[in-house]
Amino acid sequence: MSESQVSTTAESLDRVSDAGDGRATSPSPARRRPRRRKASWRERVEISLLSGPAIIIFLTFVILPVGMAAYYGFFDWHGYGPATDFVGLRNYKVILSDPEFRAAVRHNAEIVVLSLLIQGPIAVLLALLLNRKMRGRSLIRVLVFAPWVVSEVIAGTGWSLMLPVQGAVNALLTKMQIFGEVKIDWLGNPDLALWTLMGILTWKYIGFAVILLMAGLQNIPEELSEAAGVDGASYWQIQRHITLPLLGPTIRIWAFLSIIGALQLFDLVYIIWGQYVAGVAGTSTMATYMVLNGRNAGNYGYGNAVAVVIFLISLIVALGYQRFVLRRDMVGALTEGA
Amino acid sequence: MSVNHRNVRRAAVAALGAGVLLSTAACGSSSSNSSANGPVTMTLWTNATTGPGTTFFKDTIQSFEKANPNVTIKMQVVQNEDLDGKLQTALQAGQGTAPDIFLQRGGGKEAAMVQAGQLADISDSLSAETKANVSPGSFAQAQVDGKTYAMPVDLLPGGFWYSKDLFKQAGIAKPPTTLAELEADNTKLKGIGVSPIAVGGKDAWPAAHWYYWFALRECSQQTLDATAQSLKFDDPCWTKAGNDLLAFEKTSPFQPGFLNTSAQQGAGSSAGLVANHKAAMELMGAWDPGVIGSLTPNKKPLPDLGFFPMVQVPGGQGDPQAIMGGSDGYSCSAWAPQPACSDFLNYLVTTPVQENYYKAFDVVPVNKAAQAVVKEPYLRDLMKATNKAPYVSTWLDTLYGLNVGNALNTSVVNLLAGKGSVQGIIDAVNNASAKG
Numbered sequence: 001m002s003e004s005q006v007s008t009t010a011e012s013l014d015r016v017s018d019a020g021d022g023r024a025t026s027p028s029p030a031r032r033r034p035r036r037r038k039a040s041w042r043e044r045v046e047i048s049l050l051s052g053p054a055i056i057i058f059l060t061f062v063i064l065p066v067g068m069a070a071y072y073g074f075f076d077w078h079g080y081g082p083a084t085d086f087v088g089l090r091n092y093k094v095i096l097s098d099p100e101f102r103a104a105v106r107h108n109a110e111i112v113v114l115s116l117l118i119q120g121p122i123a124v125l126l127a128l129l130l131n132r133k134m135r136g137r138s139l140i141r142v143l144v145f146a147p148w149v150v151s152e153v154i155a156g157t158g159w160s161l162m163l164p165v166q167g168a169v170n171a172l173l174t175k176m177q178i179f180g181e182v183k184i185d186w187l188g189n190p191d192l193a194l195w196t197l198m199g200i201l202t203w204k205y206i207g208f209a210v211i212l213l214m215a216g217l218q219n220i221p222e223e224l225s226e227a228a229g230v231d232g233a234s235y236w237q238i239q240r241h242i243t244l245p246l247l248g249p250t251i252r253i254w255a256f257l258s259i260i261g262a263l264q265l266f267d268l269v270y271i272i273w274g275q276y277v278a279g280v281a282g283t284s285t286m287a288t289y290m291v292l293n294g295r296n297a298g299n300y301g302y303g304n305a306v307a308v309v310i311f312l313i314s315l316i317v318a319l320g321y322q323r324f325v326l327r328r329d330m331v332g333a334l335t336e337g338a
Numbered sequence: 339m340s341v342n343h344r345n346v347r348r349a350a351v352a353a354l355g356a357g358v359l360l361s362t363a364a365c366g367s368s369s370s371n372s373s374a375n376g377p378v379t380m381t382l383w384t385n386a387t388t389g390p391g392t393t394f395f396k397d398t399i400q401s402f403e404k405a406n407p408n409v410t411i412k413m414q415v416v417q418n419e420d421l422d423g424k425l426q427t428a429l430q431a432g433q434g435t436a437p438d439i440f441l442q443r444g445g446g447k448e449a450a451m452v453q454a455g456q457l458a459d460i461s462d463s464l465s466a467e468t469k470a471n472v473s474p475g476s477f478a479q480a481q482v483d484g485k486t487y488a489m490p491v492d493l494l495p496g497g498f499w500y501s502k503d504l505f506k507q508a509g510i511a512k513p514p515t516t517l518a519e520l521e522a523d524n525t526k527l528k529g530i531g532v533s534p535i536a537v538g539g540k541d542a543w544p545a546a547h548w549y550y551w552f553a554l555r556e557c558s559q560q561t562l563d564a565t566a567q568s569l570k571f572d573d574p575c576w577t578k579a580g581n582d583l584l585a586f587e588k589t590s591p592f593q594p595g596f597l598n599t600s601a602q603q604g605a606g607s608s609a610g611l612v613a614n615h616k617a618a619m620e621l622m623g624a625w626d627p628g629v630i631g632s633l634t635p636n637k638k639p640l641p642d643l644g645f646f647p648m649v650q651v652p653g654g655q656g657d658p659q660a661i662m663g664g665s666d667g668y669s670c671s672a673w674a675p676q677p678a679c680s681d682f683l684n685y686l687v688t689t690p691v692q693e694n695y696y697k698a699f700d701v702v703p704v705n706k707a708a709q710a711v712v713k714e715p716y717l718r719d720l721m722k723a724t725n726k727a728p729y730v731s732t733w734l735d736t737l738y739g740l741n742v743g744n745a746l747n748t749s750v751v752n753l754l755a756g757k758g759s760v761q762g763i764i765d766a767v768n769n770a771s772a773k774g
Contacts, residue, residue: 078740079426081454094772100748161606165595187598188755276542276747277597280755292748293773295423298446298740302773 066311073305078298091305100279101306104289105313107194107282112262114198115205116255122202123209123254124247128239130210131217148207156271159200163187163272187273193281200268205261209254216250217243249329256321263314266291286310378678379410380438383425385418386699388632394698402685409678411439422447429456429671438674439682442480442488442667445732446739449482451669457487458670463680468687471705479732480667488667489683491695492624493702495663495724496547496733498649499626499716500619501612502642504532508618513646517586520649524591527618533593536608536617538601539754542747543735544608545596547621549750549763550734552586553579554662555651559729562656566737569771571764575655580753580760582651587754593617597755602629609633613640621648623663623733624720628700639700645716647723661727664736665704738767745770 073091077083095101130141147155162168163186173182186196224246225238233241266287269278275292278284284292290310294303382399386392392415399411414437416424421441429436429451436456442448451457464486472490480488500513508527514520524534538544554562557575565571593599593611600607609626611617613633620626631639650658668686670679685691692708695701702717702724703709712718724730735743749766752758 078450079430080450080456081430091773160598161604164598164606166593166606183594185595185598188595190757273598274540274542274600276751277540277755279748280597280752280757292744296740296747297744297770297773298450299773 066308069304069307069311071304072301073308075301076299077301077304079300083301085301087301091302092309094302095306095309100284100293101286101289103279103282104284104286108263108265108285110194111197111201111265111285112259114194115201115258115262118198118202119206119209119258120251120255123206123213124244124251126206126210127213127217128243131214144210145207147204148211150204152204152267153271155200155204156268159268160187160272163196188277188281190280190282193273193283197269197272197283200272201262201265204268205258209258212250212254213247216247220246252325252329256318256326259321260314260318263317264310286313377408377410378675379412380675380679380682382411382413382682383416383421383437383440384413385416385421385441387415387417388628390698394694397694398686398691401691402682405685406678406681409682411682429454432456433673436671436673438671438679439668440671442669443736444479444488444664444667445736446741446743448480448487448669449739452482452485452487456672458672458674458676458679459485459487460489460670460680460683461486463677463684465684468684471689471692471707472687473706475730476665476704479665488669489686490665490667490704491686491692492666492699492704493663493721493724494624494665495661495720495727495730496551496621496623497645497647497661497720497723498619498621499612499630500644500646501615501640502644504530504615504618504642505644508532513644514649515646516650517582517652521586521589521591524589532615533611533617534619535591535593536599536611536620537592537596538599538608539592539597539751540599541601542751543743544601544620544622545754546735546743546747546750547733548586549579549583549746549753550662551621551648552582552651553656553734554648554660554731555579555654555656555658556582558655559657559660559731562731562734562737569738569742569767571767576764576767577760578654580763583750584753584760597751602633605633607633624701624717625699627714627716631700639714643716645719645723657728659723659727660729660731661724662731662733663724664733741770741773742767 072083074086074088075083076085076087076090126140126144130137130144165183165185165188169186170182170184173179173184185192187193220243224242228238228242264287265285269275269283269285269288270291273281273283275284275288275296278288279292286306287310290303290306294300294306297303382395384391384395386395395413395415399413403409403411422443425437425440448457468489476490476493477486480486480490498513504527505513505523508523508530510523510526514523527534537548553576556579557565557573561573561575565573571577593608593616596608599611602609604610605614608617608620609622609629610633612620613630614635620630622629627639627643630643631637634640647659647661668683670676670683686695687705689705689707692703692705693711696703696708696712700714700717702712702721709721712721731737735746738746745766746763749758749763752762753760
């Protein structure tokens with residue numbers, strides 16, 4: 001398996017494209033290449049028939065738009081007629097020096113970190129809880145998963161109707177008659193808004209984390225905990241020293257998806273705060289900044305440049321995470337294709 | 339109104355990419371005008387999603403088709419917020435995809451469409467009847483460099499829409515005319531437990547409108563027009579307008595949590611607060627009666643709705659009776675079959691059609707003869723105020739284009755949230771050009 005150690009993403013992508021060419025796949029193309037047998041004509045037709053549509057869609061709707069965004073990002077273009085006003089790197093200079101964009105990046109970073117810190121432990125505890133046989137398990141499962149199934153737009157609209165100062169949440173708290181008349185500005189107060197957002201994000205996405213972790217728990221052989229139990233380990237010791245380490249790959253994959261999701265967060269903020277107020281409330285994200293300064297301002301060239309910056313930031317984070325965190329889990333999973 | 343657009347500089351480096359795209363734009367000049375007598379099919383895009391509005395267009399198209407048997411018009415209703423994006427894409431695609439007739443918002447957007455060769459110049463297609471019924475002033479907003487590219491269909495000036503019952507309850511004998519009176523009335527309204535003024539800060543533009551109105555009072559007409567060319571807020575009146583707004587906001591005239599209130603969606607929106615007597619008034623364009631009416635508990639027009647113009651601000655350079663507003667119009671795309679398309683636009687402003695338009699949308703029709711049938715007291719007050727106004731300025735965000743309007747939206751929200759400054763508004767506008 002030593003050759004599998006070199007599993008940077010670039011190389012694993014190479015292998016994927018090797019497979020797409022219809023040649024035999026192997027962990028080490030360099031060594032195996034001379035011995036590769038030619039795929040038969042039939043095999044080639046079969047492979048191109050099966051993979052063709054997916055590749056065409058991927059090229060048309062992913063690669064081509066990225067290329068076009070990069071192209072338009074060099075223009076002062078308002079979306080009418082052809083882009084002719086070439087401005088070189090000016091858009092990028094403005095983006096990187098705009099305090100609003102920096103604030104948005106900072107908010108994204110806060111959301112990434114807080115999502116991991118808040119959702120991670122809660123999800124692990126919930127998964128452990130729901131993995132045990134007990135009364136009301138199905139009910140709790142439904143309660144945890146339901147928000148994840150609801151569309152972002154619906155969830156966002158619901159919260160945006162409930163959370164204003166004169167909304168249902170404050171009315172409920174007032175009716176409880178514990179805190180007196182509650183007039184908390186959940187959305188507008190900059191000290192509170194980010195935490196409101198984190199609360200909503202946790203409520204919305206915890207179900208997904210729990211699903212992943214519960215699937216991961218299914219793969220942990222029960223014999224291990226039974227053996228530990230026989231050796232006198234307590235429940236928490238078993239979880240700490242057996243379950244959690246074996247759950248590691250699942251947790252790391254979930255963290256990856258959570259990070260990417262947090263970097264691209266758009267819909268909930270856009271609907272609950274609106275892109276103008278998100279800036280002052282401290283919940284603006286790179287994506288809301290893009291829509292505000294691109295589409296809303298009619299500066300399509302600038303907006304495309306922002307899209308490219310978001311793409312690069314996400315790409316760097318994703319590749320870095322794969323390289324340094326996911327690598328050990330990827331070994332054997334992605335590289336031993338054949 | 340001529341919108342000066344920055345010259346499109348053609349950098350040599352761009353030539354390659356432009357060449358590819360020019361081929362698309364070149365379609366614009368290709369002749370697609372069908373023969374005058376052959377059968378003609380046109381598409382019409384409108385944002386009239388409400389029942390009476392949709393019915394109006396259906397009926398109007400039907401009667402037009404009856405009078406012009408060789409013409410078929412297909413109507414497509416597009417949600418208001420989606421319209422601009424869809425339209426821009428469709429116009430960019432050109433012939434075959436672009437709608438032939440569509441809602442035109444005017445201002446910077448219209449100028450950009452003209453520059454890209456996407457609109458038909460209808461200056462010479464206006465019928466004598468149209469010229470007799472629609473005043474030249476109404477056309478001004480639909481013109482770019484003196485040529486007419488859209489048919490205005492209504493007049494949408496702005497002002498305060500208020501609940502007469504709440505004013506009476508609070509002991510306010512007549513609507514305020516000065517800022518000081520308005521502030522005093524706000525105190526009385528708070529006394530009866532309602533929010534004096536509703537504003538939809540979440541959508542930002544209703545908040546920005548407050549700044550525009552103060553600017554209309556503080557800045558002279560010359561300054562407003564000159565700024566449309568320079569797009570710089572150098573004149574001190576822009577700062578004074580910001581200070582006015584800041585001082586006014588300090589008196590807490592708006593409903594609590596106004597930055598998280600949307601303008602038109604649901605009972606909790608600013609229009610909804612007025613419709614349900616939770617707030618006494620709203621500073622808005624003349625589309626507001628229709629919006630408020632759709633948000634009352636029984637979905638009927640608010641029976642005690644009244645109108646009064648923007649109050650006077652002492653010491654301003656602007657005329658104390660000046661008014662601000664806009665109008666909806668309809669344009670023909672460059673590819674639309676002529677003369678069928680401009681015939682339809684002329685038909686839209688004929689007196690009977692305009693009377694129906696007023697009934698369907700509850701707004702002042704652009705046709706002077708049709709204005710006679712307007713009977714709602716608030717619309718009559720609005721027409722009176724408009725006729726008294728020495729000049730009617732276009733909404734500043736329309737006048738100064740999307741880019742500056744967007745910067746104003748953001749910076750006014752910042753100001754009202756207590757995070758920005760008046761200087762922040764000036765800087766945001768002056769810096770907006772860097773992004774586009």
